[in-house]
Amino acid sequence: MRIYILIAAIAGGVTWLVTPLIRHLAIRIGAVGQVRARDVHTVPTPRMGGLAMLIGFAASMLFASRIPFISGLFESGHQAWVILAGAIAVCLLGMADDLWDLDWMLKLAGQLLISVFVSWGGIQIISLPLGSLVTASPSLSMAITAFLIVASINAVNFVDGLDGLAAGIVAIGGIAFGAYSYIIARISPSYASMATLIDVALVGMCVGFLLHNWHPAKLFMGDSGSMLLGYLITCASIVVTGRLDPATIHTSIYLPAFMPILLPILVLFLPVLDMCLAIVRRLSRGQSPMHPDRMHLHHRMLRIGHSVPSAVLILWGWAALFSFGSLTILFVPASYALMGFIVATCLLTVATLYPYYRRRMPEIRQENAALAASKKAPAEHCSGRIASKED
Template sequence: MNGTITFAAGVGAFVISYTLLVPLRRWALRWDLTDRPSRRKAHASPTPYLGGIAIKLGTLVPAAAALGFADQRITAILLAAMAIGMVGLIDDVRPLQPFTKLAVEAVAAIGVVSSGVHVTLTGGWLDGALTMLWMVVMVNSFNLLDNMDGALGTVTMVTAAFLAGTAFVSGEPSLGLLLIALACTSLGFLPHNWAPAKIFMGDSGSLFIGFALACSAVLLVSGRGPDATIAGLLLPTFVATVDTGVVFLSRVRAGRSPLVGGTDHVSHRLRRMGLRTRAVAVVLGLAAAVAGGCCLAMALQWISPLATAVVAFGAAVLFISLLQGCGRQHADRAPKTRGIRERRH
């Protein structure tokens, strides 16, 4: 892939995202498509939800213009991510039943698997089933991660950038360009979403991001052994995986449904430990950078896939265990700090 084309795609993604967010914010306020303040939310005024549209267009337009439809795997990822993003947009405007969203996510995952994007652990039909299940779980894990100003945007920017490097090293330049576009569109989104946020990405953005990153990770481990597959799937989704693990265990122990929203995510726990909202986003971004750097180092054959898988899995378990006790006594209490918000799950 020509470096000039990749650079142009990245610049285009940033410009589209950054500039489009201004009219989207005005339209959302005019149409009352906002997240309203409440006792369990910290923002002081209605905040628009339509940021996900800029993220989708900022990624898809440059990627489609540069790549066309030559690679059926990339085409399948783009079309399926767009479909899931559209469902997320509908959910932002008029909340859908969880089963409806899960059904669309499953169909989209099946479409991507059918294009040849799947893990190769067993060599049979089970690989497709495992891939589909993992994609659906990760889509919703990234959706859950969008719970604080700047958090998911920062994690996406860092993760997509490192995953793009991994793609180029692994001989997947088309995927690398797509991920560069995603990283740059997230960079364009962040000035508008940095605390205090002027606009939220909504489910349309978080579901799109989760699906795109999950599919990209799967494509890069296809044909690899179990150790490289485990490490290659866990590292790009490390922050989202830990957050989901913390929330799931804490709510199960408390006898609450994991599907009900709350302020017991990793970001909220870090905030209650004394970090400011912007600092929390930076910490999550640094965690994503360490995980992404390990993924890239593994692709460069600087570290062993087996050792990477063991360390990554152990680190995830350790962080989930440690974070269980951070702010547990306040998990059901609404935070008093600007920038923290409870999202619909």
């Protein structure tokens, strides 16, 4: 465990150190996000922070490859280098979008190409939850893997709308999934786990970047960062399937503990939910799924009355609920886990809606008073008419 903490510290430290340099580079080459109608920020802010996170991730991976405890993961295969190569490609694609605002179809084509390359390099879903873990055909494995990677990349990209939001949500998911992969690795002769390694490096670089990205942000991660985060956390979840033997493991054992095909969805529940809502909303209006708007979850939080920091913290809370709530069934009975989930949901719901009701309560009192006055006036008028007739 101490080795993993050291790797996370290296990823975070390197990211934190190089982020100011990347900020100056972004300003120099013109990678500055102008204020658009759908944006929350009010001043032009440099982006391309994903390059700083990539440098932190690469530094931690290179360091890990020299540690005896983990070096076997690099020597036994080329999986780690394929993931790193894919991360570089995803980040470069995002940097191109940060600089030139690529057409969404061109960007999607690039994401698919990178996903197919990574899948072809051996990062694949190798089993499917169909009664028992059934080995999928190579072509089906590549298709499912490419779909999951592209979906996660865009899910994180969709939720990246407030300072620190995407980095915090992915860091929370990385901690939860890192704990899961570490538990899985403990049943093997060696505790070394590629999934855990990716997760701790991911969490480290997110924390290092958050120190510069908290509101008001000095630098945005841009598409280079959001796409990188979605790619890495999905690769970590896919790598875990290499430890599950379809011939010996039944679905009933691992279904409560994240079936491999469900892991990215559960860990990235909020980004996936936001993406699905956006796609349905835009298609119902006859628009492109990538058409921008101000109806994302973070926009709704601001409309309710939250400040940017409070909206981010509450959305982090929802992300932690779904990420760690799924893990609790590994350690406590399902009934207790469900009870805790319900209590936490109620508390987060109150925190989410509090600004709305605080603003609405005086308005509701005024409306009730006006309604009572309107009902009282006809009654007084009628009683006055009756008294005049008696006279």
